[in-house]
Every structure is written in structure tokens, then in C-alpha cells.
């Protein structure tokens with residue numbers, strides 16, 4: 001499994017409230033959620049994001065509530081992967097469970113810049129910044145998580161078992 | 162290599178002899194919890210699962226607490242969805258208006274969680290049950306759906322931080338001050354992914370209610386769970402509330418902790434978290450200016466238990482809530498409500514000029530009553546003071562113990578109970 005795309009870069013403590021504001025939680029339609037994704041933090045995200053793009057952020061990405069709408073909105077925006085120094089733990093679980101690949105790699109998260117083109121190999125955890133020509137080693141997904149992500153989420157994974 | 166208390170519980174639930182931090186495991190679950198906000202999403206997800214039944218009708222708890230009695234049409238629809246699901250699958254532990262309570266106060270009280278259990282809940286404060294020596298943690302709705310269908314969940318075995326509590330807290334210093342002090346010290350991501358293990362002789366001097374408060378806020382430091390050893394007090398609590406067999410796990414002497422802290426409870430002071438993060442703490446003597454308040458909230462899954470109400474009543478007895486302050490008291494469960502009535506606490510609150518609500522999360526998440534207007538300020542015994550948590554984005558929430566919230570309601574500004582006598 002691989003991903004390649006352009007980078008949107010954010011800082012520390014991006015919380016679930018800015019990923020998808022509570023005022024839109026009356027919908028669980030991924031497309032509608034995606035249309036408001038990140039809007040309190042970055043008005044341009046929705047306009048610019050393309051299928052395969054990558055979000056890179058610093059510490060504690062996804063902190064706050066247990067709302068699953070947050071990773072759903074990101075995934076439905078077309079984002080192929082989120083790289084961060086660290087993730088808040090419920091966001092981490094929720095992302096895996098809905099099939100959004102996320103990787104912790106502090107070095108890559110600090111050094112990769114907005115607009116860089118980045119390639120990720122999920123089996124090895126290798127992150128390659130094509131723009132800068134620098135390679136990073138993130139944590140590879142254990143087999144179990146790869147299976148969930150390949151099945152497009154925990155529910156499909158259970159159904160296939 | 163030894164295991165921590167949390168690791169031991171997880172390894173037993175995964176049918177493994179040994180686990181180590183970082184390992185991915187699948188465990189059996191003793192209980193899966195959801196509330197009126199998260200359960201409808203999980204029920205929707207469950208419809209996509211081919212296996213069409215719940216794993217065990219006695220091991221699922223669905224608690225209507227955030228917006229009940231229903232505050233509007235949308236919350237009524239949510240509860241209806243959960244109610245219909247509960248009837249269809251004959252869920253034993255479905256709690257609605259009448260036998261309601263805030264989930265994290267209700268479950269231990271009903272004896273649904275005991276030591277040694279592994280519990281997931283689609284609510285971030287599910288970590289509360291660590292007070293009983295159980296492993297419990299918050300998850301999202303998909304986890305809840307999968308848990309309801311299979312009775313299993315995946316976990317990454319957490320690293321641990323150990324907190325040695327020594328000494329005895331002085332008068333008015335409570336579990337809330339201890340956990341606010343810890344969050345102020347390590348920060349809101351200070352225990353990210355980790356288990357917070359509380360040990361030491363200081364634990365003996367903490368009531369079960371204090372321990373629930375401390376475990377409840379483990380998530381506010383980013384923790385996966387917070388856990389206490391099972392002592393005589395915990396055993397007495399479980400025997401009183403539950404018919405279930407409990408299992409006591411103890412950390413191995415050579416268990417590995419990433420960090421260790423020693424906290425002398427006798428040195429702690431009344432602690433308040435300033436807006437807009439639980440880590441922005443100050444002790445009461447560090448506050449030099451007058452912080453005038455518009456509202457005081459005493460309740461929630463953190464501090465709506467019997468001892469919390471008793472402390473508040475002790476302070477409010479024979480006193481009056483300041484004219485321009487709204488004081489809202491919310492017993493966390495029907496049983497607590499009734500007990501407070503029998504002990505005459507409700508009379509004290511009402512005579513002091515506070516209002517007493519039926520059990521609900523209410524103002525805690527700004528969803529339902531007690532909402533703040535722009536520029537207003539609230540002292541609250543709840544657990545989060547994020548921007549807009551209790552209402553308008555320009556309102557402010559200060560987190561404190563019941564003693565400080567009650568004293569502040571009387572003084573009209575953030576105060577300690579001792580200042581009232583001066």
C-alpha cells in the first residue's frame with residue numbers, strides 16, 4: 001500500500017473541534033462533513049485539497065472529543081494519510097477503525113513543509129519527501145492494522161473474518 | 162520483565178501469559194458502554210455488520226444522560242433510536258429517564274463494573290472505572306459497534322507512568338485538587354497513550370468518590386486509563402454495589418514505568434484550572450486579583466457524587482448564594498439525588514438560593530441548560546474548560562473542586578471556603 005500527494009501543514013494540538021466544528025455534527029454524511037473539514041483553521045483546505053493529498057502536523061493531532069466525524073471528514077476530503085509527531089489516542093483508534101492511514105514520525109512531521117510532494121510506503125513505514133529528496137522512517141503498520149485499513153475499516157474487517 | 166497492573170489485566174483479557182508495552186492485542190470485553198450522543202452512531206454502524214446480534218445482552222450498557230429528559234426534537238430522536246435498539250435486542254442495562262444518571266457515576270453504583278474488568282465506552286471519560294481497579298477507556302462509535310457485535314476490542318498495550326501518593330491532604334483539599342495538580346504538572350498530553358497508575362499510602366486516605374474523580378480526569382492528561390490498587394475500601398464498595406465476582410491484579414515488583422512521580426498530598430492546596438485548558442492551573446493563594454463569577458456548577462461525572470454534594474452543602478448551609486450568581490447543583494444519579502434528599506442536602510441548597518436539577522450532564526458540555534452568554538464566567542466542578550465548552554465562544558470556564566465552587570457561589574468570586582469566615 002502506497003500514497004503520494006501534496007502536503008497541507010499544521011501545528012500542535014489540532015483539535016477535533018477545528019477538524020469538524022460541532023455545529024456540523026447533525027450530519028453524518030461523509031461528503032457533507034468533508035465540505036467543512038478544517039474550516040475554522042484553514043479556509044483554503046476544502047478549496048485546494050485533492051485526492052491523495054497528505055496532512056502533516058506536529059504534536060497531539062486530533063485531541064478533544066471522541067467524535068468519529070473528525071477522521072471521517074478528513075478521509076472523505078480525499079486525504080490519503082496524516083503524518084504527525086503524535087496523535088491523541090481516541091483519534092488514532094478512530095482513524096484506523098474507519099480506514100484512514102495515519103503515521104507517527106516526529107522527524108518527518110517537523111521537517112516536511114507545506115506544498116512538498118511526499119510518498120509513503122505503508123508496509124515499510126518509509127516516508128519520502130520528493131521535493132527535498134529526504135527519506136524518513138516512520139512506524140510501519142503492524143499486520144493487524146494493515147488488514148483493517150485494507151478492508152477500509154474495522155466493520156468490513158469483521159465482516160470478512 | 163514484569164507487568165504493570167494495567168498490563169496484567171489486559172494480558173488476562175487477551176488470554177496471553179505476558180504482554181509488553183507497544184504490543185497490539187485483541188481482548189475480550191466485560192462491558193461496552195454508550196450514551197445518547199454516541200450510541201445512535203454506533204447503532205448505525207452496527208447495521209453494516211453481517212452478524213446481526215449483540216454479543217451479550219447483559220454486557221452492554223446504554224445510558225441516556227447528556228440531553229435528558231430530551232431537550233429538543235433531535236435529542237428525542239437520538240434517544241428513540243437507542244430505546245428501540247435496546248428493546249429489540251433486550252439490552253438489560255438500558256437506562257432512561259427514571260433510572261437515569263450520568264454514565265460514569267451510574268455504572269459503578271449499579272455494580273456493572275468491578276476490579277479486573279476490561280471496559281470500553283464511546284465516551285472519553287470511560288476511564289473513571291480505574292478507581293475500582295478495572296481497565297476502562299474511551300473509544301469511538303465504530304469501536305463501540307464492533308464491541309457490541311463481537312465482545313472484543315483491539316488495544317495497543319500502554320506504557321505506564323506511576324504516581325506515588327504520600328501524606329494526607331489537608332482540610333478541603335480533595336481528589337479534584339490532586340488531579341488538577343497532576344495535569345498542571347505534566348500537561349494535557351503528559352500521559353498521552355499511557356496508563357496512569359496511582360499507588361502509595363496516600364491512596365488510603367482517599368474516599369472512593371475522590372478516586373473516581375481522579376481516574377475520571379486521566380483523559381485530560383491524554384491518558385489511556387487511570388488505575389488504582391484494589392484495597393479494602395474498593396472491596397467494600399464493590400461488595401455493597403455488585404453481585405459480580407471481582408478479580409484483583411497487582412503490578413509486578415519489576416514492572417517498568419516510563420516515569421515516576423511522588424506527590425505529597427499534605428503539601429497540595431486548593432487548585433483551579435483557568436481557561437482554556439485543564440493544564441492552566443493555579444493554587445488558590447496564587448490568585449491575586451478578584452475573579453468575579455456569573456455561575457457556579459456543582460455536578461458532572463467528575464464531581465456529582467455524594468461526598469461532593471456533602472462538601473458543597475457544608476459550605477452552603479446557613480449561607481446565601483450571592484445575588485448575581487446562578488448556582489446549579491446536579492446530583493449525578495437518581496440514587497444520589499434521593500440520598501441527598503434524605504440527608505437534607507437539597508433543602509440546604511434550595512434555601513441557599515441554588516437550583517437543583519435532576520441527573521444529567523447538563524451544562525458540562527454546553528448542550529443543555531446553564532449555558533453561558535458572551536463574556537460570562539463560570540466556576541465549575543466539571544472536567545473541561547475548552548473554548549466554548551459551556552456556551553458562547555467568549556465565555557470562560559474555571560475548573561475546581563466542589564468546595565471552591567460552593568464557596569465562590571457565596572462570595573461571587575473565586576474563593577476558598579476559609580475566606581468565607583474571614
Ligand code: SF4
Nearest residue numbers: 286461462522525526
Ligand atoms: S458530565 Fe460532562 S464529561 Fe461527564 S459524561 Fe457528561 S458531558 Fe461528558
